[in-house]
Amino acid sequence: MPIISPFIIYILRKGAFIIATFFAFLLVIFALPRAIPGNPVAALLTQIFQQAQANPDTVKAVYRKFLEEFGLNKPLHEQLFDFISRLMGGDLGTSIAFYPRKVADLVASYLPWTLGLLIPAILVAWAIGNLLGAWAAYRRRTRVDNALLPVFLVLSQVPYYWLAMILLYTLAVTARVFPVAGAYPPAMSPSLTSTFILAMLHHYTLPFLSIVIVAIGGWAIGMRVLVIYELRSDYVEYSELLGLSDKKILGYVFRNSILPQVTGLALSMGTVMGGALITELVFSYPGTGYLLFRALSTLDYPLIQGTFIILVSTLLVANLIVDILYAYIDPRIRVSYVGD
Amino acid sequence: MSEPLLLGLGLRASYVLRIGEVRAVDGVDIEVPRDAVVGLAGESGCGKSTLVNVLLANIRPPLRIKSGKILLDGVDLLEMSREEVRKKVWGVKVSYVPQSALNALNPTKRIIELVKDAITQHTPATDQEVVSLCKRRLEELNLPTDSIHKYPHELSGGMRQRVIIAISTLLNPRLLVVDEPTSALDVSTQKQVLKMMLDMKRNRIIDSILFVTHELPVLRQVSSHVYIMYAGKIVEYGPADSVFFNPLHPYTKALMYSVMTPEPETRERGLVAIPGEPPSLLMPPQGCRFHPRCPYVMDICRSSEPRLVPVGEGRGVACFLHHSEVAS
Numbered sequence: 003m004p005i006i007s008p009f010i011i012y013i014l015r016k017g018a019f020i021i022a023t024f025f026a027f028l029l030v031i032f033a034l035p036r037a038i039p040g041n042p043v044a045a046l047l048t049q050i051f052q053q054a055q056a057n058p059d060t061v062k063a064v065y066r067k068f069l070e071e072f073g074l075n076k077p078l079h080e081q082l083f084d085f086i087s088r089l090m091g092g093d094l095g096t097s098i099a100f101y102p103r104k105v106a107d108l109v110a111s112y113l114p115w116t117l118g119l120l121i122p123a124i125l126v127a128w129a130i131g132n133l134l135g136a137w138a139a140y141r142r143r144t145r146v147d148n149a150l151l152p153v154f155l156v157l158s159q160v161p162y163y164w165l166a167m168i169l170l171y172t173l174a175v176t177a178r179v180f181p182v183a184g185a186y187p188p189a190m191s192p193s194l195t196s197t198f199i200l201a202m203l204h205h206y207t208l209p210f211l212s213i214v215i216v217a218i219g220g221w222a223i224g225m226r227v228l229v230i231y232e233l234r235s236d237y238v239e240y241s242e243l244l245g246l247s248d249k250k251i252l253g254y255v256f257r258n259s260i261l262p263q264v265t266g267l268a269l270s271m272g273t274v275m276g277g278a279l280i281t282e283l284v285f286s287y288p289g290t291g292y293l294l295f296r297a298l299s300t301l302d303y304p305l306i307q308g309t310f311i312i313l314v315s316t317l318l319v320a321n322l323i324v325d326i327l328y329a330y331i332d333p334r335i336r337v338s339y340v341g342d
Numbered sequence: 343m344s345e346p347l348l349l350g351l352g353l354r355a356s357y358v359l360r361i362g363e364v365r366a367v368d369g370v371d372i373e374v375p376r377d378a379v380v381g382l383a384g385e386s387g388c389g390k391s392t393l394v395n396v397l398l399a400n401i402r403p404p405l406r407i408k409s410g411k412i413l414l415d416g417v418d419l420l421e422m423s424r425e426e427v428r429k430k431v432w433g434v435k436v437s438y439v440p441q442s443a444l445n446a447l448n449p450t451k452r453i454i455e456l457v458k459d460a461i462t463q464h465t466p467a468t469d470q471e472v473v474s475l476c477k478r479r480l481e482e483l484n485l486p487t488d489s490i491h492k493y494p495h496e497l498s499g500g501m502r503q504r505v506i507i508a509i510s511t512l513l514n515p516r517l518l519v520v521d522e523p524t525s526a527l528d529v530s531t532q533k534q535v536l537k538m539m540l541d542m543k544r545n546r547i548i549d550s551i552l553f554v555t556h557e558l559p560v561l562r563q564v565s566s567h568v569y570i571m572y573a574g575k576i577v578e579y580g581p582a583d584s585v586f587f588n589p590l591h592p593y594t595k596a597l598m599y600s601v602m603t604p605e606p607e608t609r610e611r612g613l614v615a616i617p618g619e620p621p622s623l624l625m626p627p628q629g630c631r632f633h634p635r636c637p638y639v640m641d642i643c644r645s646s647e648p649r650l651v652p653v654g655e656g657r658g659v660a661c662f663l664h665h666s667e668v669a670s
Contacts, residue, residue, distance in 0.1 A: 143403075236440055236441075236442050236444075236445035236446050237446055237447055237448045237449070239400075239440065240438070240440045240446040240447070241448065241456065241459075241460070242400075242428070242432075243398065243400065243432050243433070243437075243438040243440075244432065244433045244456070244460040244509075244510065245429065245432045245433035245434065245460055245463045245464055246456075246459055246460055246463060247428075250459045250463075254448045257450060258448070258449065258450055261450075331450075332450060333449075333450055333493045333495075334449060334450075334493070334495055
């Protein structure tokens with residue numbers, strides 16, 4: 003018998019793997035933006051001095067000053083060391099494009115909008131998709147399935163930004179039922195009043211729907227196949243011949259089919275963060291996708307790094323949570339890795 | 343003679359597919375008497391498992407019943423709705439133990455949860471009562487009582503098979519239908535499973551067993567009557583001793599020569615494989631379905647199909663070699 007509980011060992015092993023992955027990721031996210039030609043300070047200065055004719059010497063002095071300020075004149079290995087040691091201290095650095103705002107503050111002000119948009123959208127799509135998929139599978143070879151399957155297939159192949167633009171054009175631009183841009187009316191400032199919340203939901207509807215509708219298709223197709231496969235398993239037939247009701251058996255099948263979908267859910271929690279980038283651009287929604295777009299277009303190294311660190315950390319943590327959930331839901335995994 | 347427990351009459355059932363009709367059960371009469379172990383033997387793909395499903399009235403598309411009756415205690419199961427059969431027959435009067443015990447149990451439920459879900463469909467018993475019923479039965483059968491609180495994967499194959507048999511028969515059904523219950527088990531485990539089923543019959547937990555297998559030696563140990571099935575039809579039936587001692591149909595003989603038996607003749611003869619393959623049930627051969635593989639094939643076998651005729655001693659055979667009108 004091990005002295006430490008097998009569950010702790012399981013978590014530690016998963017945790018160690020995640021930390022290793024994170025450090026590998028840090029190297030990549032440090033190197034990739036710097037591999038893009040150009041540098042952020044030049045980009046910023048071009049912007050600043052575009053209008054005003056400036057003395058070339060002044061420009062050069064400012065340029066040097068900025069390089070020093072951001073440590074971009076140091077050799078790469080020192081920059082990397084600075085980056086990681088600051089990160090360990092919880093400092094994501096200062097944005098170049100939004101100078102002098104801190105990266106952490108910027109992310110903190112944009113992230114809630116993304117989370118508020120994506121988490122409900124993913125969960126709703128996941129729930130509806132799985133229920134519809136299971137229903138289609140249960141009614142296989144009937145009109146229900148014959149009608150639903152093509153809908154799922156089309157939805158799953160629709161580009162989400164295309165749907166976003168269609169929704170925006172029809173319901174916002176043409177019909178004027180919904181607002182065209184933003185997360186709330188520009189004249190309002192965020193508060194917990196009912197007027198503000200209603201206005202916010204009004205802005206929320208289209209981006210939310212554009213993500214949900216497309217995501218339903220994929221989940222439903224996956225679940226339909228899983229349930230059809232599961233319905234053919236021996237235990238379904240045996241349970242039936244024991245006299246179990248359809249309802250009970252469907253309960254078994256649903257639970258067993260949903261296991262792979264739980265993994266999928268966590269993964270999409272992580273990846274759709276970046277994937278909503280275009281949705282946020284289409285609706286000018288002030289989320290991390292929008293922020294990331296700004297960061298990339300100005301080559302803002304600290305902001306790119308900071309945004310990605312937040313996104314990737316979320317993905318990794320989501321994975322860890324799924325591993326733990328999985329051990330909880332599936333007794334076979336619980337026994338093999340965790341102990342009963 | 344009392345009325346048989348289960349009587350299948352003129353059963354025809356097919357898988358109706360786009361490419362055609364697979365006649366997996368093609369005119370079968372079968373009888374399971376009370377207090378008997380009836381063996382049903384044949385190669386893989388001969389229609390045994392389909393016949394089992396038909397006898398259980400477990401008919402699902404693409405399988406369709408073309409004709410026939412299944413009388414259980416005189417009541418025709420094919421006249422009942424699936425719902426009615428599920429409530430009143432399965433698990434109550436007739437229980438079924440599937441081919442693969444490995445996958446027969448829901449992998450994510452403790453066994454007792456399945457038992458509760460099943461028993462409460464048939465009786466108003468509380469969960470507590472189900473648990474104690476289950477434990478009493480396991481004790482009676484010398485199985486570890488804690489096994490019902492485990493997940494299926496935590497039991498060995500043989501234990502799982504015995505537990506399945508035990509929970510299938512909690513409500514003392516009259517008939518236990520077992521489909522290849524021992525095929526996946528090693529010989530010593532097989533023996534335990536067989537012994538347990540026979541004990542259950544002796545203790546009147548069940549009256550009769552319909553034992554489906556391709557393993558003739560197993561049937562020889564346990565059965566009182568046998569039916570030999572080939573290509574969707576019964577080719578020979580009779581009391582087990584008599585059929586095994588003196589097989590009449592060339593297919594029965596071939597089946598017996600293809601397995602190990604303890605008799606010295608087996609050693610002298612060696613094992614003889616049956617030449618050829620079982621025919622496609624989509625397009626069965628003309629005449630006797632066994633004629634392309636039969637060492638005794640005659641002209642008549644190629645053109646007309648032998649009926650299953652009684653030959654005395656409660657035996658019957660479908661072969662022109664034994665039809666008096668042809669032989670004479």
